[in-house]
Amino acid sequence: MKNVYNQAYEELQLILDVSFDGITIADGEGVFRRMSKSFADLVGVKESEIVGESAFLLEKKGIFDTSVTCEVIRKNKRVTIVQKTAANRIVLVTGIPIYNEKKKIEKIINISKDITETKKLESNLKNLQTELEWFKQELNKRTSLDQNKVAFKSKTMEKIINLVYHVANMDVTVLLLGETGVGKGFMAKMIHSSSNRKDLPFLTINCGAIPENLFESELFGYEKGSFTGASKEGKRGLFEMAGNGTVFLDEIGDMPLSLQVKLLNVLDDKIARRIGGSKSYIVNARVIFATNKNLKELVNAGKFREDLFYRLNIVPITIPALRQRKEDLLFLINLFLDNKNKKYGMKKVFSEEALKALYEYEFPGNIRELENLVERLVINTVGETIEGRKIYDTIDPETVDTEQQLPPLKVAVEELERKLLLSAFQKYKTTRKVADVLKIDQSTVVKKAKKLNISGEY
CATH class of the missing domain: 1.10.10 (Arc Repressor Mutant, subunit A)
Incomplete structure (x- = not known):
């Protein structure tokens, strides 16, 4: 009988020794009684330092950051954890309790799998995914710059473009400020095309161009028969049509006071209701605002709600006038000249005197005026070179034929x-x-x- 037990013991030890997984056997008190050779390699200690020692003591010594044996005893059930050992290995350990006839833990068998390399691969994969996401964002920026033909050299515009890309994917309210013609609508489209909503609708409404009595129906829609002249089928409003896309409310400073509180509620609650409707719909669209007015002055004058002003003023972006960033002028001139030449099949160029004249001009209409001026010059200039005199004649028509107007x-x-x-x-x-x-x-x-x-x- 003794030989049978000896043979079984030897066979068990052989199994432990040849196993690639780390295996330990502890008693019901958490004292280790047996262990495999591979387990010693995982934990970085000798067998003599493990066998006969309590798991609770080894946990305190830091041999394991958390002992699965201790967790099995604490929770009185099978436990699987990820464990870091003193040998700086990461292992996946499962502790299996063996119960006696009194339902008390008699032994605990722990099986440990070395997942250090797996964790490294997982970490590398996360790093690669992070890098891939960064490259995707950079590619999206470059694509957006190319598609939108952004031309700038000034540090001011560089900061603005960087901020635009920073907030593009954030579901945050953006308020674009600046004079008429500085490119607020252009910048709103850039935010949309640089965001994860770029393939979804981009809808624009000019708050100063819609009669007050039609404004609410344009924004929120209406049900059939809501008012005289309403469509028999009803109509979806801008927020409803945009879906998960972007709504651009231009010239928000011209929005009637009566509608400002309704807009504020939509921004806060993310729901809206058609005129004459009984059910609300969820507003998922991102909203971008723009104005050439000083909203704070409108608030002080009682023409704009203060609570709405603070709701819009989360990310204000002020686009400077063209006269304040003349270093961007040459880039914009070349951009518009190239576009108009392609549009009309021409090869016009500016003389040095013409470029000097453009630099001296203040452009009260900003970028919009510059683009229109370049287009007029391309169309109206005979020959391939646009001279300085042509600039002055186009900017100030009263100077045309000045030779005939000179006094004797x-x-x-x-x-x-x-x-x-x-x-x-x-x-x-x-x-x-x-x-x-x-x-x-x-x-x-x-x-x-x-x-x-x-x-x-x-």
Whole structure:
């Protein structure tokens, strides 16, 4: 009988020794009684330091960060955990309790699988996914820059573009500020095309171009028969049609006060209701706002709700006027010139004098005016070179044919003499002194003064 037990013991030890998995056997108190050779390699300690020791003590020593044996005893059930050992290995350990006839834990068998390499692969995969996401975002930026033809050199615009890309995928309210023509609508489209909503609708409404009595129905829609003249089928509003896309509310400073509170409720609650409707619908669209007005001044004047102002003013982006970023002008000129040449099948170029004239102009209409001006010059210029004179003629039509409007030389000379003599008499009073200063005879001064009706002391 003894030989049978010895043989079984030897066979068990052989199984433990040849197993690739780390195996330990502990008693019901958590004291280790047997272990495989591979387990010693996993934990980085000798068998003599494990066998006969309590799992609770080894846990305190830091041999394991968490002992599965202890967890089995604490929870009185099978437990699987990820464990970090003193050998800096990561193992997946399953502790299996063996119960006696009294339903008490008699033994605990632990099976440990080394997953260190698997964890490294998982970490590498996460890093690769992070890098891939970064490359995708960068590619999206470059694609957006190419598609939207953004041309800039100024540090101010660089900061604005970086901010636009930073918030593009955030479901946050953006308020675009700036003078008419600076490109607020263009920037709104860039935010949309750089976001994860780029393949969804982008809908625009100009708050200053819609009659107040039609505004609500345009935004929220209406049910059939809601009012006189309403469509028999009803109508979906802008928020409903946009779905998960983007709604761009331009010139928000012109929105009627009566509608501002309803808009605020939509932004806060993400629900809206058609005029005449009894059911609400969820608003999933991202909303971008723009205005060329000072909303804070409108709030102080009682023309814009203060609570709506603060709701919109989460990410304000002020686009500077073109005259404030002249370093971008050449890039924009070349961009528009290239576009218009392609559009009309031409090869026009600007002379140096023409570029100088464009740089000297203030462009009160900003980028929109610049684009329209370039298009007019491309169309109206005969020949391939656009000269400086053509710029002035186009900017200020009153200067056209100035050669025919010049005064005769004699009239121009007399006017100049008159101004010069007036200035001299105001300062020196006498004809003698005026003659000395102007280096002419006193008699000439007297003669000219009488002819030009200028009085002085003789």
